[in-house]
Amino acid sequence: MKYIIAIIGLLVVFGLAFVASNNRRNIKIKPIILMVIIQVVLASLLLNTKFGLVLIKGFADVFSKILEYAGSGVSFVFGGIANKGEMPFFLNVLLPIVFISVLIGIFQYLKILPLIMKAIGLLLSKVNGMGKLESYNAVASAMVGQSEVFITVKKQLGKLPANRLYTLCASAMSTVSMSIVGAYMTMIEPKYVVTALVINLFGGFIISSIINPYTVDASEDLLIIQEEEKQSFFEMLGEYIIDGFKVAIIVGAMLIGFVALMAAINNIFDLIFGISFQEILGYIFAPVAFIMGIPFSEAVQAGGIMATKLVTNEFVAMMDLTKIQAHFSTRTLGIISVFLVSFANFSSIGIISGAVKGLNEKQGNTVARFGLKLLYGATLVSVLTAVIVSIVL
Template identity: 75%
Template sequence: MKFLIAILGVLVIFGLTYAASNNKKEIRYRPLFVMIVLQVLLAFALLNTGIGEFLVKGFAGVFETLLGYAAEGINFVFGGIANEGAGPFFLNVLLPIVFISALIGILQYTRILPFVIKYIGLVLSKINGMGKLESYNAVASAVLGQSEVFISVKKQIGLLPKHRMYTLCASAMSTVSMSIVGAYMTMIEPKYVVTALVLNLFGGFIIASILNPYKVSPEEDILEVQEEEKQSFFEMLGEYILDGFKVAIVVAAMLIGFVAAIAMVNGIFSGIFGISFQEMLGYLFAPIAFVMGVPWKEAVDAGSIMATKLVSNEFVAMLDLGKMTDLSGRTVGIVSVFLVSFANFSSIGIIAGAVKGLHEKQGNVVARFGLRLLFGATMVSVLSATIAGLFL
């Protein structure tokens, strides 16, 4: 039964995306088929094989070790602030971002990351049929983050037509940065985080290839990666540490605001309508949850979490998911994969602002297709969750 529902889910996703396509005649189906097959194979390998389990455990183990190192610095500064055996969310989940950001800076400075990102992108461009820039940007977004990635291609931003700019922004919204992957792994199972990271990479190309198809000519297919301004090692390290701290503070501020706002709106709706705002959204999203593979009896609860992620962010939704202890393991897995992306309303402003800071005209272009961007990124998350549901 779950295979039939998965097929239905994929058909619904493709149907909705096809209906919104801006150039149906340009859609190339061969790369789409190849990438869907790759998604299925990768999901099977990561969720249902010993090799996949080994890789996930290894990946999770690396982050567990890094979080342990981060805890050394946090305990030195904030030791004794929490009760014995307890740890505030900000200290245990968000502040480790500072150390992970510093590590990314070191790998950038030593030219290890740029080398890996560039050549993985070149390999991907052979599979997805898109340009080298689009493929590079997708991999770079998954490492550097949805704002920082545009700095590395800022020389080309002003020269890109609207359709290529859309693909770059869609990749940034569909993936998550490595600096916060460790935080996710403290909130949901690492295997779902890893699975989502891999599936979203290909899912972004699949949805963009339907929603926004185009061909890149050899003359246009040029990749110019902006070299970072030369700094001393300790200048760079200090900059990345501060950047990581800013991210932690921003996420904390957004959590305070969004959790409080949702609690207030829930209270108002419960008082007037006898049903909370999140429950109402749950009914709206329940059909989507069902075609993703969630059992119908749990579809409303799952839909509520999905809607929370869309209107607030993935951290708020992950916290809510953790509170729902009566959901089946299958539902938890499908929803967890859905949550691992930056597809929410606030990301429209973040991405448009990042591009605008580098090129004002292009920033305005991004702001105009913001809702279309969110639709595409959400379809990527739904597709990844549907594929993962086949093997849960």
């Protein structure tokens, strides 16, 4: 039965993408089928094999150790603020982003990260039927972040047509940056975080290939990466430390605002209608949860979590999930978890268009115009990832 629902789910996702396509005649079926097969194989490998479990455990252990090191710095500065036995979200989940940002900076400075991004991007371009720039950008988004990635390709940004710019932005919204991964792993199981990271990479290309199909001319398929201004090692450290702290503060501020707003809206709806706003959203998103492989008995609650992620952000949704995860089966928990691992939410439209506008005002305005379509596609990527994982769980 789960395979039938998964097939229906795939057809619905592809159908919704097809409806929004701007060039249906140019859709290439072969690369899409190949990437879906790769997604299923990778999901099965990561979640159902000993090799996958060892790989994920190694990845999780590395981040666990990184968070431990980060905790030393946090404890030195903020030790004694928290009451014994408490685990403040800002101190234990967000501030470690600062140390992870430092590590990313070091790997960037040593030219290790750019080499990895170029190599994986080149390999992806052989599979997805798109350009080298698009493939590099998808990998870079997952490494350095949805805003910072555009700095690395700013030499080409002003020359890109709207269709190629859409694909670059879609990748940035469908993936998550490595600096945030550690925070996710404190709220949901690491195996689902790692699986979603890998699967989303291909999912972004699949949905973009349907919504926004095009052919890149060989003469235009050039990858020109903007080299960072030469800094001393300690200048670089200072910059990445400040950047990491900014991310932590921004995420913290957004959480305060969104959690408070959601609580207020829920209370108002409960007083007027006798049902919370999140419960209403749960009923709206329940059919989507069902085609993702979640049983009817759990679909409404799951739909509420999914909707919360869309209208607020993934952190708020993950926090809500931790409160009610005991009500879900292991399979449902896995499906919801992979759905949550992406930047597909309304606030990301502003973040991405703002990042591009800061580098090229005209292109930033172009991104703002197709912002809702960008979110639509990125949400379909999350649903597709969840459907793929439902096949192997």
